[in-house]
Amino acid sequence: xxxxxxxxxxxxxxxxxxxxxxxxxxxxxxxxxxxxxxxxxxxxxxxxxxxxxxxxxxxxxxxxxxxxxxxxxxxxxxxxxxxxxxxxxxxxxxxxxxxxxxxxxxxxxxxxxxxxxxxxxxxxxxxxxxxxxxxxxxxxxxxxxxxxxxxxxxxxxxxxxxxxxxxxxxxxxxxxxxxxxxxxxxxxxxxxxxxxxxxxxxxxxxxxxxxxxxxxxxxxxxxxxxxxxxxxxxxxxxxxxxxxxxxxxxxxxxxxxxxxxxxxxxxxxxxxxxxxxxxxxxxxxxxxxxxxxxxxxxxxxxxxxxxxxxxxxxxxxxxxxxxxxxxxxxxxxxxxxxxxxxxxxxxxxxxxxxxxxxxxxxxxxxxxxxxxxxxxxxxxxxxxxxxxxxxxxxxxxxxxxxxxxxxxxxxxxxxxxxxxxxxxxxxxxxxxxxxx
Amino acid sequence: xxxxxxxxxxxxxxxxxxxxxxxxxxxxxxxxxxxxxxxxxxxxxxxxxxxxxxxxxxxxxxxxxxxxxxxxxxxxxxxxxxxxxxxxxxxxxxxxxxxxxxxxxxxxxxxxxxxxxxxxxxxxxxxxxxxxxxxxxxxxxxxxxxxxxxxxxxxxxxxxxxxxxxxxxxxxxxxxxxxxxxxxxxxxxxxxxxxxxxxxxxxxxxxxxxxxxxxxxxxxxxxxxxxxxxxxxxxxxxxxxxxxxxxxxxxxxxxxxxxxxxxxxxxxxxxxx
Ligand code: SF4
Ligand code: SF4
Numbered sequence: 272x273x274x275x276x277x278x279x280x281x282x283x284x285x286x287x288x289x290x291x292x293x294x295x296x297x298x299x300x301x302x303x304x305x306x307x308x309x310x311x312x313x314x315x316x317x318x319x320x321x322x323x324x325x326x327x328x329x330x331x332x333x334x335x336x337x338x339x340x341x342x343x344x345x346x347x348x349x350x351x352x353x354x355x356x357x358x359x360x361x362x363x364x365x366x367x368x369x370x371x372x373x374x375x376x377x378x379x380x381x382x383x384x385x386x387x388x389x390x391x392x393x394x395x396x397x398x399x400x401x402x403x404x405x406x407x408x409x410x411x412x413x414x415x416x417x418x419x420x421x422x423x424x425x426x427x428x429x430x431x432x433x434x435x436x437x438x439x440x441x442x443x444x445x446x447x448x449x450x451x452x453x454x455x456x457x458x459x460x461x462x463x464x465x466x467x468x469x470x471x472x473x474x475x476x477x478x479x480x481x482x483x484x485x486x487x488x489x490x491x492x493x494x495x496x497x498x499x500x501x502x503x504x505x506x507x508x509x510x511x512x513x514x515x516x517x518x519x520x521x522x523x524x525x526x527x528x529x530x531x532x533x534x535x536x537x538x539x540x541x542x543x544x545x546x547x548x549x550x551x552x553x554x555x556x557x558x559x560x561x562x563x564x565x566x567x568x569x570x571x572x573x574x575x576x577x578x579x580x581x582x583x584x585x586x587x588x589x590x591x592x593x594x595x596x597x598x599x600x601x602x603x604x605x606x607x608x609x610x611x612x613x614x615x616x617x618x619x620x621x622x623x624x625x626x627x628x629x630x631x632x633x634x635x636x637x638x639x640x641x642x643x644x645x646x647x648x649x650x651x652x653x654x655x656x657x658x659x660x661x662x663x664x665x666x667x668x669x670x671x672x673x674x675x676x677x678x679x680x681x682x683x684x685x686x687x688x689x690x691x692x693x694x695x696x697x698x699x700x701x702x703x704x705x706x707x
Numbered sequence: 708x709x710x711x712x713x714x715x716x717x718x719x720x721x722x723x724x725x726x727x728x729x730x731x732x733x734x735x736x737x738x739x740x741x742x743x744x745x746x747x748x749x750x751x752x753x754x755x756x757x758x759x760x761x762x763x764x765x766x767x768x769x770x771x772x773x774x775x776x777x778x779x780x781x782x783x784x785x786x787x788x789x790x791x792x793x794x795x796x797x798x799x800x801x802x803x804x805x806x807x808x809x810x811x812x813x814x815x816x817x818x819x820x821x822x823x824x825x826x827x828x829x830x831x832x833x834x835x836x837x838x839x840x841x842x843x844x845x846x847x848x849x850x851x852x853x854x855x856x857x858x859x860x861x862x863x864x865x866x867x868x869x870x871x872x873x874x875x876x877x878x879x880x881x882x883x884x885x886x887x888x889x890x891x892x893x894x895x896x897x898x899x900x901x902x903x904x905x906x907x908x909x910x911x912x913x914x915x916x917x918x919x920x921x922x923x924x925x926x927x928x929x930x931x932x933x934x935x936x937x938x939x940x941x942x943x944x945x946x947x948x949x950x951x952x953x954x955x956x957x958x959x960x961x962x963x964x965x966x967x968x969x970x971x972x973x974x975x976x977x978x979x980x
Contacts, residue, residue: 322762326828386826386866562962
């Protein structure tokens with residue numbers, strides 16, 4: 272029924288089936304929205320398991336993690352538009368959508384997480400230039416705008432919208448300025464990824480996360496940027512894989528996925544080098560200076576054991592780095608996807624310990640360890656944001672030409688029956704790139 | 708990290724741990740003076756709706772119980788009241804994105820502007836003393852309590868962070884009184900301005916005054932070899948000092964490890980002794 276809106280030459284499931292899927296996603300989204308409303312209006316944050324000890328919890332972990340995983344957008348954009356790695360045009364649309372979802376989702380959760388959402392703009396109006404959070408707020412807002420601008424041409428390429436000459440030309444012209452936008456995005460994104468790390472590294476009275484650094488930037492600034500670019504591309508690849516499993520179609524050539532993962536692997540190696548150096552410097556300098564020991568930083572009984580660190584940098588760091596860097600492993604799909612999952616898990620653990628473990632550790636000598644377990648009021652909006660992402664991805668996949676390779680990879684054999692459509696599509700994509 | 712600011716007056720509190728019996732009068736006086744809604748009602752309300760209440764209590768001054776860790780007859784305890792330390796290098800100020808908290812006034816009291824705070828709780832994450840609390844719920848005052856609220860202390864709404872400010876309004880009263888009496892409001896005599904906790908303490912364990920003014924008792928007290936500050940080596944430079952003749956209490960003040968030398972005898976005045 273909605274065939275006229277599909278990208279040219281592709282096949283999609285029936286509208287009924289699609290609506291059923293949307294209904295499923297919608298139910299999860301509704302649960303999230305319900306909690307969202309209950310927190311924003313009648314109950315406030317009293318509803319959550321957050322407290323005066325754990326002012327930061329699941330939501331901040333979730334935000335930091337999705338923002339790191341959304342780094343595929345700026346990094347792929349940078350590589351494609353600025354460094355001109357042509358191959359990446361086959362996945363760049365998706366990375367932009369994933370980035371947009373991650374950032375807008377994080378902003379939604381942030382709006383929920385602050386006590387007075389209607390005053391959030393005070394961060395811009397009464398900006399404290401010393402606060403890393405101020406920088407994060409400015410950069411994230413600007414970067415979300417950049418992502419929206421990057422997403423727009425893709426929306427305008429919807430078959431029906433593209434028939435309107437004005438929109439067609441607009442989309443075309445936006446492609447022309449895309450390298451500039453990508454450059455701006457890369458700049459903003461690097462800074463706020465770093466500032467998110469900096470937010471923790473500057474907490475000089477929290478020795479677990481305190482880091483010395485370079486000028487005003489603690490080492491965590493650089494570590495967060497590196498870990499984000501090391502995991503973001505892997506996450507984009509995983510999203511493609513999940514979409515392929517759900518749709519039963521091949522959407523991106525394996526070669527492109529392997530390239531993305533190779534780039535991520537290279538970044539991961541670089542990150543790990545600094546992460547090991549950083550951990551060593553922290554253990555031998557920051558901790559003794561604060562009168563604390565390595566053992567005091569961990570508590571296995573409450574789930575904050577040393578194992579978390581080894582899982583993060585060993586199982587989810589060194590192992591995926593090897594799997595992603597050795598061509599034989601990388602070219603084995605099962606190993607590549609395993610490595611991508613481990614890599615993304617590693618960055619999530621990293622964001623978790625920086626957020627939660629940092630607060631669980633008693634700094635005052637007579638204080639105690641406390642455990643934090645998020646409750647449903649926190650889980651529901653987080654899962655709701657995932658459903659929001661699924662919704663946006665589903666709509667984009669069905670109605671927008673997200674994957675330039677889809678026709679070539681799936682319909683070539685039937686092509687003789689309708690030669691015009693399948694051939695035209697890649698041509699257009701090529702043209703767009705050429706002009707870009 | 709925000710730069711250190713020096714002021715001609717530095718309001719300081721010296722708490723004699725050996726005198727403190729842990730009675731909690733200071734906490735009660737603080738809650739009352741600063742219009743903190745009665746906790747049982749507030750927590751019951753939260754619990755009544757089925758929400759978790761752990762550490763959702765609002766309290767600016769908490770009394771901690773310390774132990775020397777010895778079993779049996781050698782066991783010893785001490786009580787440590789903990790208001791906001793009004794740090795000279797406050798870890799909370801530089802992080803606040805909205806400049807809702809600042810250390811910019813003579814006296815060195817770290818301020819908190821409630822109508823500007825939007826409740827991001829970054830300052831809570833940065834303060835190692837847990838001196839900041841969040842308003843998880845709208846305060847509800849029992850009928851009739853409105854007649855007893857302190858007029859010059861604003862009540863706080865849901866969703867903002869609050870903390871001890873050394874009963875700043877009392878300083879304003881004291882300055883006004885000095886002006887009326889034709890005296891210098893910037894050279895207040897001893898006890899012209901003291902916070903509610905210091906006034907209420909039945910054992911006189913809390914001393915308050917300008918640590919830079921030799922005429923104030925605190926000036927002398929902070930130079931005692933028995934005086935120390937909490938977590939001094941983190942570099943927050945607190946304006947709250949503690950005293951104890953017990954070595955183990957002083958050692959506990961700053962994460963001293965077993966094999967480390969004891970606290971510096973004059974680890975008190977810091978930058979400003
Ligand atoms: S004790 Fe905490 S809240 Fe008070 S000034 Fe120091 S860092 Fe800030
Ligand atoms: S909670 Fe309020 S005072 Fe604290 S950092 Fe955020 S805006 Fe500033």
